[in-house]
Amino acid sequence: MTAADKQFPPPPILTHPSASPPILVTQGAEGRLYKTTHLLPTLPCALKYRPPKPYRHPALDARLTRARISAEAKVLERCWREGVPVPAVHAMDAAAGWLAMEWIEGVPVRVAINAWLGDAEGEAAPTNEKQEEDLVDLMRRIGEAVGKLHKTGVVHGDLTTSNMMLRPRGSGTPANGEPEAATQDGRAKALEGEVVLIDFGLATQSMSDEDRAVDLYVLERAFASTHPRAERLFGAILDQYKTTFKKAPSVLAKLEDVRMRGRKRSMLG
Ligand SMILES: Nc1ncnc2c1ncn2[C@@H]1O[C@H](COP(=O)(O)OP(=O)(O)O)[C@@H](O)[C@H]1O
Ligand SMILES: [Mg+2]
The missing domain is CATH 3.30.200.20 (Phosphorylase Kinase; domain 1)
Structure with a gap:
């Protein structure tokens, strides 16, 4: 003590x-x-x-x-x-x-993605399109969760893949400890589950496009630094965000401005 x-x-x-x-x-x-x-x-x-x-x-x-x-x-x-x-x-x-x-069962999305990408490296076999589709599918579930959040008038304030859990479907524990992670089937299953948002310590109630755009920008930056090998798939998050949230177009327009400010700031050092 x-x-x-x-x-x-x-x-x-x-x-x-x-x-x-x-x-x-x-x-x-x-x-x-x-x-x-x-x-x-x-x-x-x-x-x-x-x-x-x-x-x-x-x-x-x-x-x-x-x-x-x-x-x-x-x-x-x-x-x-x-x-x-x-x-x-x-x-x-x-x-x-x-x-x-x-209590949300499962692992943080960050852990699930990195484990999955690590597998791809270990296997030496390049990820084929069909496998990549599993990751894109997870990205869509992230976009959907964030879209629902913004629709309800809440901005998170610290959107990262550490502040999202991937809860296995049925919410039970993974079945009897089968070493499936090594199999193709297991690899696909590693990205299955429901995305649950956590850590609302910095969240605020807001309906402003600017606040929502900053929320997305924080996620975009965090995603690029945590998962550089998956960065090019980030668009799938925004695509699904657009499908889920009617007001997304004006938020995404604002996101352009926020990115621009971010770039200017980093040029000025
Ligand atoms: N409801 C929950 N169910 C399961 N694990 C959780 C839950 N909330 C938080 N955790 C775990 O605890 C960690 C820290 O919680 P978080 O709310 O993100 O606090 P911090 O402000 O320290 O980041 C999370 O990354 C997650 O692994
Ligand atoms: Mg946290």
Whole structure:
């Protein structure tokens, strides 16, 4: 236990008698993500906890934490209600700094894509068009998820393939540990599943084309640096975005401006 933990004990929810012992999944700058259970020992949940920041003024810190947790919960609830693929909110205590939500099975989209591209390299056989179609299909599911999000009046603020999960269909665990990843069939299956958007810590409610375009631009840049070998397929995301979201054309026009500004800025250094 570190000094910080002693000074600021985690909230009682983490040691609640009905919950399984929490497992720390990630520790980011802003908060920690635990896997635990909620209500039933068989109901896994993701618990996001923002511990107090000792360097901030306590009153300001408490206010910021409360505002951010409730904003994240509010946006998630709105998305959930409107059918955007996001984790359902189970419970929250904004003052205590935590938010409990549905646990999404699967792996981050970043991991799925990189594993798939890595396989292609390992096999030495160039990816043929039919195989590439599996990746393009995943890109379309990403575009659809983002289109639904924007349609509902929410911009994410940090769209990356790390902030999307690929949930296996049927949501169960992958069948009995068969080593299918090596087979062609397994390779195709590696990209199957539903794209679920997560990490709404920076999300805001907005209907502005400019905000939406910046959201897409952030994704485009993140995608190019995380998956350089798949960068040329990015257009499939935008194509599906257009199919899903009626107002996409004006957003995509704005995206041109945002790209231009981005290029000018990088030329100026
Ligand atoms: N609802 C969830 N279900 C399953 N895993 C999750 C869930 N939310 C977050 N995670 C996992 O925890 C990681 C960090 O969560 P995230 O919300 O992205 O916080 P951060 O602000 O630290 O990036 C994610 O990349 C994902 O692997
Ligand atoms: Mg994240």
